[in-house]
Structures are given as structure tokens and as C-alpha cells.
Amino acid sequence: MRANTMRFVFTLGAVLVFGVLLAAPAAASGGQDELTDNDQIVMNGRLDVPTGDTVDTAVLFHGTATIAGTVTNSVVVFDGPTDISGHVQQDVFVFSGPVTVRSGAQIDGDLVTSEAATVEPGATIGGEQQRISARFDAQAFGVASRIAWWIGYTVSALLLGVLLLWLAPGLDAAIVRAVRERMGGSIGFGALAFFALPIIAVLLLVTVVALPLGLFAMLAFGLIYTVGYVAGAHAIGRLLVKPPTSRFLAFLAGLGLLRVLALIPVLGGLAWTLASIFGLGVLLVASRRAADEPTPAQEVPPPPALAG
Numbered sequence: 001m002r003a004n005t006m007r008f009v010f011t012l013g014a015v016l017v018f019g020v021l022l023a024a025p026a027a028a029s030g031g032q033d034e035l036t037d038n039d040q041i042v043m044n045g046r047l048d049v050p051t052g053d054t055v056d057t058a059v060l061f062h063g064t065a066t067i068a069g070t071v072t073n074s075v076v077v078f079d080g081p082t083d084i085s086g087h088v089q090q091d092v093f094v095f096s097g098p099v100t101v102r103s104g105a106q107i108d109g110d111l112v113t114s115e116a117a118t119v120e121p122g123a124t125i126g127g128e129q130q131r132i133s134a135r136f137d138a139q140a141f142g143v144a145s146r147i148a149w150w151i152g153y154t155v156s157a158l159l160l161g162v163l164l165l166w167l168a169p170g171l172d173a174a175i176v177r178a179v180r181e182r183m184g185g186s187i188g189f190g191a192l193a194f195f196a197l198p199i200i201a202v203l204l205l206v207t208v209v210a211l212p213l214g215l216f217a218m219l220a221f222g223l224i225y226t227v228g229y230v231a232g233a234h235a236i237g238r239l240l241v242k243p244p245t246s247r248f249l250a251f252l253a254g255l256g257l258l259r260v261l262a263l264i265p266v267l268g269g270l271a272w273t274l275a276s277i278f279g280l281g282v283l284l285v286a287s288r289r290a291a292d293e294p295t296p297a298q299e300v301p302p303p304p305a306l307a308g
Contacts, residue, residue, distance in 0.1 A: 039073075047077070049086065074109070095132060101125070154259045161230040161251045172234070172247035174286035179235050182285045186235075190228070190281025194273075197224065225276045232279030233258050 038056040040047060047060040053069035058076070065082040067075060074090040075082070082094050085102035091109035092099075099113045103122035110127035111117060119125065164171060178186055198221070204214030234247075237254025258275055262268035 051086065091127065093132075150259070150262060153262075154255075157226060157230050157233070157255060157259075158252075160226065161234060161255060162248065164227075164230065165234070165247050165251060169247070171286075172238070172243075172250070175231065175235050175282050176238050176243060178282045178285040179238065186281035186285045187278060188281065189284040190277040190279065193280045193284060194225075194228070194277045197221065224280075228276040228278075228280035228283065229258075229272060230255070230279065231283050232275035232277070235278060235282050236275065 038054075039059070040049065040055045040057070041059045042063060043061050045063045047058055047063060047065040047067075049055055049058055049067045049069040049071060051068045055069070055071055057073040058065070058067065058071050060077045060080055060082075062079045064080050065075070065077045067082070067084045067088060068086045070086055071088045072090075075084070075088050075092045075094075077094045077097060079096040081097045082092070082099045083102070084092065084100070084105045084107065087106045087108075089108045092107055092111050092113075094113045094117075096114050098115065099111070099117035101107065101111070101117060101119045101123040103120040105120075106124045106126075108126040111119075111125050111129045112132060113130075114132045117129065119129070197217070201214050201217040201221070204217060205211060207214070230251075233254035234251045235254065236257065237250035237252065240253050240257075241250040258271055261271040
């Protein structure tokens with residue numbers, strides 16, 4: 001059992017790391033924010049686009065890149081020698097390694113390299129020829145900030161979820177019952193809370209007497225929605241990892257799935273919204289069920305026996 005758990009955690013961690021690596025070149029390419037089926041991505045080895053072939057984006061993490069065909073977006077090489085004799089319709093980024101642009105090659109965008117590139121006579125570069133250190137512009141900052149936010153929110157949600165499950169071990173069983181018995185009600189209550197809370201806060205803001213309460217509500221939205229997101233992650237994890245498996249492992253499974261989806265533009269935001277709605281609804285249903293359950297009556301001591 002312990003070996004299976006460790007294998008699951010290792011696999012999930014590998015998926016998260018690979019997702020981060022995919023997010024960086026997708027944003028750094030500058031042309032597209034999403035990867036397509038026609039992209040060519042090589043983790044370690046040879047990236048080869050032969051003459052006559054056409055790919056969308058070409059990404060190499062470590063190895064050798066040879067571009068003799070057509071790349072409709074950008075070429076991104078993190079480490080390795082790069083040889084270009086074909087047509088790149090956008091930019092070429094080489095973060096480490098020598099670059100050779102052959103005679104007859106065509107780069108419509110910029111050529112950005114870590115060291116001086118060898119450009120043969122007859123090669124065409126439509127944009128500018130720059131060094132990596134000079135290309136740290138707003139776009140590169142945007143990529144770094146996006147990854148930093150993803151990592152920070154992932155760690156924060158992980159710590160919050162573990163803390164909640166540790167302080168309230170009964171929360172796991174309550175979430176399982178709410179999902180199993182009131183799935184539709186959880187979604188409905190969650191949607192109502194998700195969209196009603198901002199409206200209530202605005203109404204409080206326009207009321208002079210309740211202005212401080214409205215401000216406090218606005219400041220609390222981040223925590224409230226994150227708690228809902230964490231609860232939604234645990235509920236999704238329990239749909240994947242059934243009891244009696246550890247509640248922490250179930251939470252890790254759900255959170256890992258959501259954080260991988262968060263790397264995908266548009267879909268990531270939709271997944272966050274749906275998970276927050278689901279989590280808020282599950283918490284409301286679980287708390288309402290706990291409030292409706294009768295408390296055990298206190299045992300009344302028997303009256304003392306009468307003498308004589």
C-alpha cells in the first residue's frame with residue numbers, strides 16, 4: 001500500500017513539473033498561448049523539422065535542433081546547438097547554445113540568442129537580432145509572473161487544504177456525504193453563494209452604516225473563494241480516490257488535477273470558477289446537514305432513592 005501511495009505521489013509531482021515546463025515555452029513563443037497537435041516538443045534529444053515539413057511551434061529543452069522545413073510560429077531552444085536553414089515565420093529564442101542561420105534561411109521575426117549567432121550571407125532576418133539579456137521586456141516579465149503566481153497559489157492552496165483537513169478531520173466525511181447525497185444541491189448552493197456574495201458586498205458599500213462591513217467582505221473574498229476552491233479540490237479528489245484511502249492523498253489528487261488545468265489558458269479560469277462554486281456548495285450543504293442533525297440528549301441522573 002505504501003509503495004502504491006509513493007508511486008502515485010511521484011507520478012502526480014512529475015505531471016505538475018511537466019505542466020510548468022509546458023506553460024513556459026507556450027507563453028515565451030510570443031505567437032500563441034496554447035499548444036496544438038501540430039507543435040513539436042522534444043524534452044531531450046533531437047528536434048528535427050526536415051525540408052518539406054511544417055510544424056506550428058518547435059520547442060527543445062535539451063539536445064540538438066535542426067530546422068530545415070517551415071515553423072509557422074516560433075522556435076524555442078533552452079539548451080543545445082541550433083541550425084536553421086528553413087523558414088521560421090515568427091521569432092527564434094535560443095537560451096543556451098550556438099546558433100547558425102544558413103544561407104537561404106528566413107526568419108520573419110527576431111533572432112534572440114544567448115551568444116553571438118553565425119548568420120551566413122544570403123540569410124534573411126526580418127526582425128532584430130538581439131541577445132537574451134536585452135530581451136527581458138514586459139512579455140518575458142509576464143511569463144515569469146504567471147509562473148510565479150501559479151506556484152504561489154498552488155503552494156497556498158496546498159497548505160490551506162492540509163491545514164483544514166488536519167484541524168477538522170471530520171470535514172472529509174462531511175464532504176463525501178454531501179457529494180454522494182446532495183450533488184445537485186451542492187452545485188446550486190455554491191453558484192448562489194459565488195455570485196450573491198459580491199452583490200451583497202456592493203449593497204453594503206453603498207449603505208453608509210454598513211460601509212465597514214462591506215469593505216471587510218470585499219477583502220475577505222480572496223480567502224472565501226480559495227476555501228471554496230480547496231474544498232472543491234478535495235471533493236473532486238474523493239471522486240477519484242475513494243475511502244478509506246487517506247484524505248490527504250485524495251486532496252492531493254484533486255488539487256493536482258486542478259492545478260494542471262490552471263496552466264491551460266481560458267480552461268484554467270473556468271476550472272477555478274467551477275471548483276470554487278462546487279466547493280462552496282459542498283461546504284454549505286455539509287454545514288447545513290450538521291446543523292440539522294439532532295445532538296445527543298444529555299443523560300439525566302436518576303432521582304435519589306427515598307429513605308424508608
